[in-house]
């Protein structure tokens with residue numbers, strides 16, 4: 055089987071960091087943080103015996119920088135520590151130390167608008183599963199630029215299909231844990247791609263809508279916003295939380311309650327949220343046109359608010 059490559063919403067453009075939109079890419083190698091040192095990207099390596107490579111046993115975060123301001127850094131890092139706690143992995147530095155290391159990595163690469171990937175590996179161990187055979191977990195920080203959906207996607211909207219791969223059951227692998235094991239999402243992503251869609255809708259075993267492969271989902275009906283509760287198996291998205299806050303501040307009712315595809319097909323508006331996608335309108339789901347087939351008014355207002363607030367609501371990296 056061949057998978058055609060197409061622009062993805064989460065493509066790290068590691069070869070050409072830029073410091074401002076529209077400026078010429080700088081022909082410099084990224085400096086990757088691993089365990090307190092910086093390495094040029096070609097030399098940024100961890101052991102093949104690290105259990106994150108062998109088993110996907112590790113945790114990570116994807117974070118955005120807007121105009122030199124890291125969006126909701128503390129919340130991302132708190133989620134990282136919670137994910138690590140769940141899998142009984144001790145991150146070998148404090149949250150404050152990690153905050154400093156993330157900021158330093160952004161500065162070192164002169165990133166003003168970009169994407170940060172923080173990975174905590176389980177460390178090198180024996181070839182068996184046992185995580186207690188591992189020592190020396192690695193803290194990896196990459197700061198780079200990111201290729202988003204085309205601007206047209208935000209103005210015209212995205213098409214989704216529902217895929218057969220169901221979201222992991224909460225009692226098997228709780229989606230609140232942002233682990234390095236993303237095969238559930240990747241299988242769904244492949245099915246979405248095979249069906250001609252850039253993002254795919256995942257359900258649970260009862261047919262309730264859970265989330266997409268890398269994004270949370272919202273439906274708007276009669277000016278009320280609905281999003282699946284995280285206990286159904288969705289990641290507790292930072293962008294999701296931000297949008298809920300903003301929508302409530304704008305006076306909209308937001309309900310976190312289970313719903314099926316019926317509510318999407320018959321909804322007035324639909325949109326996705328995620329660190330890479332930000333807030334993106336959805337206009338077709340499983341060949342049903344949502345609302346009038348155009349990005350909805352409330353969705354557009356929320357996207358506008360998101361774009362204004364991201365550069366204000368965060369951790370300033372540069373003086």
Ligand code: PMP
Nearest residue numbers: 268269270289291292293328329
């Ligand atoms: N769900 C999944 C499965 C994801 O991978 C992501 C991206 N991290 C999201 C939702 C959106 O979460 P956030 O807003 O924190 O990026």
